Amino acid sequence: xxxxxxxxxxxxxxxxxxxxxxxxxxxxxxxxxxxxxxxxxxxxxxxxxxxxxxxxxxxxxxxxxxxxxxxxxxxxxxxxxxxxxxxxxxxxxxxxxxxxxxxxxxxxxxxxxxxxxxxxxxxxxxxxxxxxxxxxxxxxxxxxxxxxxxxxxxxxxxxxxxxxxxxxxxxxxxxxxxxxxxxxxxxxxxxxxxxxxxxxxxxxxxxxxxxxxxxxxxxxxxxxxxxxxxxxxxxxxxxxxxxxxxxxxxxxxxxxxxxxxxxxxxxxxxxxxxxxxxxxxxxxxxxxxxxxxxxxxxxxxxx
Ligand SMILES: Cc1cc2nc3c(=O)[nH]c(=O)nc-3n(C[C@H](O)[C@H](O)[C@H](O)COP(=O)(O)OP(=O)(O)OC[C@H]3O[C@@H](n4cnc5c(N)ncnc54)[C@H](O)[C@@H]3O)c2cc1C
Numbered sequence: 001x002x003x004x005x006x007x008x009x010x011x012x013x014x015x016x017x018x019x020x021x022x023x024x025x026x027x028x029x030x031x032x033x034x035x036x037x038x039x040x041x042x043x044x045x046x047x048x049x050x051x052x053x054x055x056x057x058x059x060x061x062x063x064x065x066x067x068x069x070x071x072x073x074x075x076x077x078x079x080x081x082x083x084x085x086x087x088x089x090x091x092x093x094x095x096x097x098x099x100x101x102x103x104x105x106x107x108x109x110x111x112x113x114x115x116x117x118x119x120x121x122x123x124x125x126x127x128x129x130x131x132x133x134x135x136x137x138x139x140x141x142x143x144x145x146x147x148x149x150x151x152x153x154x155x156x157x158x159x160x161x162x163x164x165x166x167x168x169x170x171x172x173x174x175x176x177x178x179x180x181x182x183x184x185x186x187x188x189x190x191x192x193x194x195x196x197x198x199x200x201x202x203x204x205x206x207x208x209x210x211x212x213x214x215x216x217x218x219x220x221x222x223x224x225x226x227x228x229x230x231x232x233x234x235x236x237x238x239x240x241x242x243x244x245x246x247x248x249x250x251x252x253x254x255x256x257x258x259x260x261x262x263x264x265x266x267x268x269x270x271x272x273x274x275x276x277x278x279x280x281x282x283x284x285x286x287x288x289x290x291x292x293x294x295x296x297x298x299x300x301x302x303x
Contacts (some may be wrong), residue, residue: 026280154180
């Protein structure tokens, strides 16, 4: 990231929350479950699937994890009751990973069990590298009991190819593949865009060769086009993969992917804990971060 962009992003914490919220609106469905339901209903009407996410991460009290579990279960039940085409994405640090691994496992198990009863699916998001081993361990333990759960792997991590092969050798073949959003050291992560993209395509090919189902999660046109080519070269059927994009990011590209006849799922975050998620999205988009920065000097506009 250029020095100016870095500076702009570093100043965002100084921006009053109502202003941050104004710019965050494009990335989140809203604070209430009904907001997410309406967003998913709209996406479904556009021939797009969804994955709903109750915002929150890195909780510090067991009570918060139990509340997050309850919100996830309520979301799953609402998806069924409202007849929505959506599954659920969860973050393990929101469910107590950093408090106690076994407590976290039991919370996730309750969510995945509810999803199984409702014939739905849970995707475990991947967080920073301090969580990778535990996330994989919990996922593998869950898969001994349930089939309706998948994991995310990040193309920027050098270990990802090995992780993907290890999981597939254990018969676990349902992935979301993304670049990765957290700041990781060069000892464990590729830093250059070209290297990350190269690894993304390398791992995607290995996954497809092993007959894995992959959610190709990117807004990068180069990766989308290279994936199209790989899908066509390997003769994959439409139901053997899907594209995935975040709410509010490149809606024109997502419409094109659907027009081109591919399945597409939109990540729909909602809830009161929107701040950290939105800051990560601003960091990917210096233009928006710039608007937020400029608004420090025009506060009155956003009361
Ligand atoms: C469905 C989904 C789930 C994800 N789950 C995880 C996860 O579990 N763990 C994890 O570490 N990461 C996750 N990510 C984030 C991912 O790792 C990347 O950080 C993010 O998608 C940006 O990478 P990109 O592939 O879109 O490529 P980039 O090169 O970053 O972006 C390509 C282009 O997309 C546009 N763009 C990208 N981001 C934005 C933005 N915020 N606002 C406006 N335009 C933008 C820009 O035009 C940019 O040039 C997920 C992403 C998606 C789509």
